[in-house]
Amino acid sequence: MQKKTPHKNLLLLAAPLMLSGAIINTAQAGVNYQLRQVHAGPGETVNIDALVFNDTGSLMSWTAPQNLVLQWRDHQGNVVRSLAELETRDPQASIPVNNFTAYSWRAVVPNGIKGLQAVNIEGERVMLALDANSQGNSPITSSPAIAAVVNAGASGDPSAPDPALPAAQVAAAGAAAQGPAINSGYGLQPASSSFDSFRNAISAHDPTYFIAGNKGGSNARFQLSFKYRLHSPTDPSNPGFFDHFYIGYTQTALWDLHSDSKPFVDTTYNPSLFWRKDAIWESEHKRMFLGLATGYEHASNGKSGDDSRSMNDVFIQPEFNYRFDHGATLTFAPRVKHYVFMGENADWKHYRGRVDWRLRYAQDNGLVLSGMYNQASQGRNTKEVSIAWPLKRTPLNMNGYLYGQYFSGYAQTLLGYRERSSSQFRIGLALVP
Structure with missing residues (x-):
């Protein structure tokens, strides 16, 4: 009868192996490997997933190997070698700066494998852990951890047990x-607070900036904008249809800095509900990709009586994107609008039309240029052009962007949407260009 390895030795071996699978080895070209399963027996299939990160300064090309050579090592140092086969359809990828792509390989657990296995991808300084004990009888993956959470190293004597942490500190950590x-698949989720869930669901929407100009008297224009994801995907690498629904909010104000009381000329409150996906189609090498946004938006200046203004529309916005080799993206995104519930300001379409033609060129960590053109009836048109440069790449070494904006046309404010605003250039700070 085979002698069982003491639990203490198994745990000492398991701890560094489990941790190593979660650490990105930056020396290995930004590739992070992990085993999808924690338990499998001989003859069963396991999957090795990899995220390939591009942390260079330009577009990176990467080709996944068709096979990985695996080394299976037990606690006695016995080694078995086998192959894992690439499952991802296209092994070649062009990865934009600060982006990643995912790959997966399929492997079969070799016969004769038992106990806790250290799985090494040959040629990589990566070690993963897999429990090959029979399911239900495993001291590694099937047994609950009936043990206190200790203050590791606090005893000062390597031969003495560490003292337990206070119960309040353990509870605060979610344990x-x-x-x-x-193999229960749960345990860390409770440690995530409601604030963490809220923070992870919020992202940038329209530009956020504060800019000032001096034509017709000192004035400033500022905008705050964000969107909130309504569903968090169970699998972030493969979100479902409902995981792409968002609530958006944008607030834009024009501030008169010339008058004595420094009044706000008008403020627009713009909530929206929409579905958005950045890439519903991609070319073979991901150089071209098509995104889509569609939904409903409302805009109001929050006033009553004769000064009340509001606008409602349903829109669809296809987004045609092209990635350049030097690490920049060109986006053409026309927004087509159909106005609804417009009893209050039914003539809005005669001043702002039905299509916003939008073009944007954005370098990774560099120059951002964007423009919008709108053609309405009787020759009325609106133009807005913006330019941004990251302050990290200036002697100031600050967060945010140096931001300039040119505007000419209608509806700079809801209150005065029938009045044409003269050409105006403003400059200031943007958090999101």
């Missing part, structure tokens, strides 16, 4: 009195 088994 229960008894830890779940590894």
Whole structure:
């Protein structure tokens, strides 16, 4: 009868192996490997997933190997080698700066494999852990952790046990009195607070900036904008249809800095509900990709009586994107609008038309140029052009962007949408260009 390895030795071996699978080895070209399963027996299939990060300064080309050579090592140092086969359809990828792509390989657990296995991808300084014990009888993945959470190293004597942490500190970390088994698939989720969930669901929407000009008297224009994701995907690498629904909010104000009381001329409150996906189609090498946004938006200046203004529309916005080799993206995104519930300001379409023609050129960590043109009836047109440069790349070494904006046309404010605003250039700071 085979002698069982003591639990203490197994845990000492398992701890560094489990941790190593979660650490990105930056020396290995930004590739992070992990085993999708924590338990599998001989003859069963396991998957090795990899995220390839581009942390260079330009577009990166990467080709995934068709096979990985795996080394299976047990606690006695016995080694078995086998192959994992690439499952991802296209092994070649062009990865934009600060982006990643995912790959997966399929492997079969070799016969004769038992106990806790250290799995090494040959040629990589990566070690993963897999429990090959029979399911239900495993001391590694099937047994709950009936143990206190200790203050590791606090005893000062390597031969003495570490003292337990205070119960309040353990509870604050999201740990229960008894830890779940590894293969239970839960245990860390409660540690995520409501604030973390809220923060992770918020992202940039339209530009956020504060800019000032001096034509017709000192004035400033500022805008705040964000969107909130309504559903968090169970699998972030493969979100479902409902994971692409958002609530958006944008607030834009024109501020008169010339008058004595420094009044706000008008403020636009612009909530929206929409569906958005950045890439519903991609070319073979991901150089070209098509995104789509569609939904409903409302805009109001929050006033009553004769000064009340509002606008409602449903829109669809296809986004045609092209990635350049030097690490920049060109986007053409016309927004087509159909106005609804426009009893209050039914003539809006005669001043702002039905299509916003939008063009944007954005370098990764560099120059951002964007423009919008709108043609309405009787020759009325509106133009807006913006330019931004990251302050990190200036002697100031600040967060944000140096931001300039040119505007000419109608509806700079809701209150005065029938009046044409003269050409105006403003400059200032943008958080999101």
